[in-house]
Amino acid sequence: xxxxxxxxxxxxxxxxxxxxxxxxxxxxxxxxxxxxxxxxxxxxxxxxxxxxxxxxxxxxxxxxxxxxxxxxxxxxxxxxxxxxxxxxxxxxxxxxxxxxxxxxxxxxxxxxxxxxxxxxxxxxxxxxxxxxxxxxxxxxxxxxxxxxxxxxxxxxxxxxxxxxxxxxxxxxxxxxxxxxxxxxxxxxxxxxxxxxxxxxxxxxxxxxxxxxxxxxxxxxxxxxxxxxxxxxxxxxxxxxxxxxxxxxxxxxxxxxxxxxxxxxxxxxxxxxxxxxxxx
Numbered sequence: 001x002x003x004x005x006x007x008x009x010x011x012x013x014x015x016x017x018x019x020x021x022x023x024x025x026x027x028x029x030x031x032x033x034x035x036x037x038x039x040x041x042x043x044x045x046x047x048x049x050x051x052x053x054x055x056x057x058x059x060x061x062x063x064x065x066x067x068x069x070x071x072x073x074x075x076x077x078x079x080x081x082x083x084x085x086x087x088x089x090x091x092x093x094x095x096x097x098x099x100x101x102x103x104x105x106x107x108x109x110x111x112x113x114x115x116x117x118x119x120x121x122x123x124x125x126x127x128x129x130x131x132x133x134x135x136x137x138x139x140x141x142x143x144x145x146x147x148x149x150x151x152x153x154x155x156x157x158x159x160x161x162x163x164x165x166x167x168x169x170x171x172x173x174x175x176x177x178x179x180x181x182x183x184x185x186x187x188x189x190x191x192x193x194x195x196x197x198x199x200x201x202x203x204x205x206x207x208x209x210x211x212x213x214x215x216x217x218x219x220x221x222x223x224x225x226x227x228x229x230x231x232x233x234x235x236x237x238x239x240x241x242x243x244x245x246x247x248x249x250x251x252x253x254x255x256x257x258x259x260x261x262x263x264x265x266x267x268x269x270x271x272x273x274x275x276x277x278x279x
Contacts, residue, residue: 106221109133109259111141114158118191118251123165125149127257130157138219140260146225146248147171147184147213148257159259164226165191165251173226174214175199177206181214184226184245191251194227196243201234211245218262 111127129135131154141148141161149163162169170183173196182199196211209229213220227245234241 105263107261107263109135109261111135111159111257111259113254113257116251116254117163118165121167121188123163123191123251124152125161125163125251125254127159127161127259128157129259130154130159132156134261135159135259136261140219140262141257142220142224142260143249143254143257145250146227147220148249148251148254150219151259161257163251164194164247164249171220171226172214172217173211174222175205175229176210176212178203178209180205181216182240182243184211192247193230194245194247196229196245197240199241199243201239201241205229205232205241205243207232220260 109129111129111133113125114128115126117123117125125148127141135151135154137151137154139151141151147164149161149166149169151159152162153160164171164184165186167186167188170185172181173184174181175196180199180203182196184194184196186194199205207229211226211229213222213224213226215222225248227247230244230246232241232243
C-alpha cells in the first residue's frame with residue numbers, strides 16, 4: 001500500500017495531466033455532435049475488430065474437436081455410400097442383385113495419425129486405435145482422399161500400419177476409363193508417385209485417368225481412389241505399360257484415417273484356404 005501511495009505522489013503531475021486529457025476528450029465528445037459520431041464509429045470499429053480476433057482465437061483452440069467431429073461424420077457417410085454402391089454396382093449385368101449383407105460388409109473406424117514416415121524405402125505409420133477399439137492386423141486403412149495402407153501390428157491402444165509407400169505393398173487397382181486392372185506398387189522414391197504394373201499394352205490408357213481399388217480386393221472397398229495417371233510409356237519388347245500415378249493421398253499432411261473392416265473377410269479367407277488345401 002505504501003508503494004502505491006509513493007508511486008502516486010511521485011507521478012502526481014503526470015496522472016493529473018492524463019486525467020485532464022481524458023476529461024477534455026469526454027467534454028468534446030459530449031458537446032460536439034461531429035466528434036461524438038466520430039468517436040462512436042471509431043470505438044465500434046475497434047470493438048468489432050477485438051471481438052473478431054477473440055472469436056478467431058476461440059475457434060482455433062477448438063479446431064481439433066471440429067476435425068474429429070468431421071472425421072466421424074465422414075466415416076458414417078463413407079459407410080453409407082459404400083453400401084449403396086455395392087447394392088447396385090455400375091458394371092453389374094442385368095438381373096444381378098447382391099446379398100444385402102455383402103453390400104454392407106464394410107465398416108469404418110476413425111483414427112488419428114500419431115506418427116508417420118515418408119522418406120524410407122519401407123514406410124509405416126502409427127494410429128491411436130488398437131485391439132480395444134476392434135482393430136486387427138490385415139484391415140485396410142484409407143484417408144478422406146484415397147488409399148493409405150494395411151494394419152500390420154496392434155497393441156491395446158495403437159496400431160502400426162504398412163503404408164502404401166512400402167516396397168512390398170501392392171493394391172489391386174482399376175483404371176476407370178479403360179477398365180483395365182493392375183497393381184499399384186511404390187518404387188521407393190517420390191512419396192507422391194506410385195507405379196501401376198501389369199496393365200496390358202494392347203488397350204488404350206488415358207493420361208489423367210483415375211485409378212481406384214478394384215472389385216478383386218477383400219481389404220478395401222471398390223472405388224477408393226489410388227491416384228491419377230501421370231505418365232504412360234511402353235517399350236517395344238514389353239507386354240505391359242509403364243504407368244506412373246500421382247497418389248491421391250498426401251502423406252505429408254495426413255491427420256485422420258479410416259480403418260476398414262470387411263466383416264466377411266474371415267469367411268472369404270477360410271473358403272480360399274480350403275480351396276488351396278483341396279488342390
